Amino acid sequence: MKTAIVTDSSAYLSDQQVRENDIIVVPITVIFGQETFLENIDIDDQLFHEKLQTSGVMPSTTQITLGQMQEVFDKLIAQNYDEVICIHLSSGITSFIENLTEYAKTITEINVIPFDSRMTSQGEANMVLLAAKLRQEGKTGKEIVPVLEHLRETTKVDFMVDNLSFLMRSGRITNRSAIMGNLLRIKPILDMNEKGQIVIQSKERTRKRALQKVLENLHSDLDRGAEEYRVSIIYGIDHDLSAKWEETIQQEFPAAQFESNQLGPVIMSHTGEEIVGVIWGKDWEKM
Structure with a gap:
């Protein structure tokens, strides 16, 4: 076969x-106005950042x-x-x-x-x-x-965005929740439910509190055997924040397998560039 x-x-x-x-x-495909780009072929993270700063239009995807x-x-x-x-x-x-x-x-x-x-x-x-x-x-x-x-x-994700306007505009979460979040200047923790839909899990006041919430969620799974899990730090452009999250989480769960993964234009078109999160699940290399 x-x-x-x-x-x-x-x-x-x-x-x-x-x-x-x-x-x-x-x-x-990533779209800026009338221009279309194939991800990782016509557009990379650097060009995406430049277009986001200079084009005057919000990106979308198809x-x-x-x-x-x-x-x-x-x-x-x-x-x-x-x-x-x-x-x-x-x-x-x-x-x-x-x-x-x-x-x-x-x-x-x-x-x-x-x-x-x-x-x-x-x-x-x-x-x-x-x-x-x-x-x-x-x-x-x-x-x-x-x-x-x-x-x-067994795979779960928690992520934090700095601005809910991208997710609100793309319809990936409800407008009402997004508007309230922006008014309160919260640091929302979002995840993907059993249907793979993006939902707001909690609303934290600071980045520190957001990270603590993520740690609580990780403990609920990894306390049963961290050595069986793979933990992936995902991020947009904030390398320093992602490194801090990785260091903190790795200290908490030293037995788990760690890696990091920088997101690209397609995902950042819907979340914005200021995103950091954690994906965890059973270690595929041991399956």
Whole structure:
């Protein structure tokens, strides 16, 4: 059985990870006014920052097209692949995976297996890397998906944004909550619920209190065995704050596996650049 693995650019896998694990990454489109950019091809973090400061318009994104996916499928069919596992951005914030699931029913020359990560960034990436690991071990798509589901069930995220206006504008959280938050100048802790939707979990007055809330949430899971967990610090442009969070959390849970993952234009189009957070779940390398 010849199995391909496809994901999107919001997983923010490194070039080395993509190359070493033979992963296909389909770029998501970022929009500034009338200009469109494919993430990690036409636009990187630096250009995104420049456009954000100088363009005078707020960025938006558009989901991957089925035409883009068909191009990928055609290439895989030509290379005699039997199946392709497609691991993508949460269905709670985009309808893409739902559209792909319907479209997959029309594909007859290769078995298309859509998988909803219900996550983004490192949470999504870890599922992709787990799929690649299991494929290397000789597992088929039918055997890989249940393991991915288990990792998804254990994966959680808490993140803090400095300004709720980006999330409010994109409709990723309710306008009423966002407006109240801006008036109160809170530091909201957001997470993704069981449907992969972004929700406000708590409203803290300071960054220090926000970090303490995240630590409380981490303790609820990692106290049962931190050595079984992988903790990922995600951030936008504030390297110093992310480093502080990583140092503090690592001191609290020294047995866990740690890594950091800088977010890119697609996610920051919806959160703003001032974002820091934590994704944690069972360590995929031990699954």
